[in-house]
Amino acid sequence: MLALVQRVASARVDIAGETVGAIGRGLLVFVCAEPDDTDALADRLAAKLLKLRIFADAAGKMNLDLAGVAGGLLVVSQFTLAADTRSGNRPGFAGAAPPExxxxxxxxxxxxxxxxxxxxxxGRFGADMQVHLVNDGPVTIPMTLRG
Known part of the structure; x- marks a missing residue:
């Protein structure tokens, strides 16, 4: 599974002008499944995201996880994380899992x-979403988990 993690001061997802998901301080995570991914891998990614220590402690070190700051988690599907840009100018998305x-x-x-x-x-899987965020830091971390 592919994930792009952003530490945010706030984030929300709007669809057709309606907010469908929102958090204050926390993590905005864009997620893309790949064809070989499994339920066990999805469970592992969830656990890893929640334990990711990227929030500052009292000394200013990235040492706290989401629970340590009572933060929210906003998860948004994004198949474009699997974009293949090695040839041509139009990305290919064959690396993303089929929609189902x-x-x-x-x-x-x-x-x-x-x-x-x-x-x-x-967010809502497969929807045309507008994602609004205030990146805190900025801190943006790409993650790849494989079985």
């Missing part, structure tokens, strides 16, 4: 995160 598998793994990741952490918001 992508949706299932996205929902699995969200459910795993909700079991482990109280404050989880989402």
């Amino acid at each position: 598998q992508g949706r299932r793994l996205y929902e699995r990741l969200v459910q795993a995160a909700q079991r482990l952490h109280g404050s989880v918001a989402t």
Whole structure:
């Protein structure tokens, strides 16, 4: 699974002018499933995201996780993370899981995160979304988990 993690002061997802998911301080995570990904991998990614220590402690060191700052998690599906730009000028997306598998793994990741952490918001899989964020730092971390 591919993820792009952004530490945010706030973030929200709007669809057709309506806010469908929003958080204050926390993590905005864009997620893309790949064809070989499994439920177990989605569960592992959820656990890793929640334990990622990228928030400052009292000494200013990135040492706290999401629970340590009582932060929110906003998870947004984004198949374009699998873009292949090696040739030509138009990206290819064959590296992304087919839509049905992508949706299932996205929902699995969200459910795993909700079991482990109280404050989880989402976008809507496959929708045309407008994502608004205030990146804190900025801190942006790409993640790749493989089985």
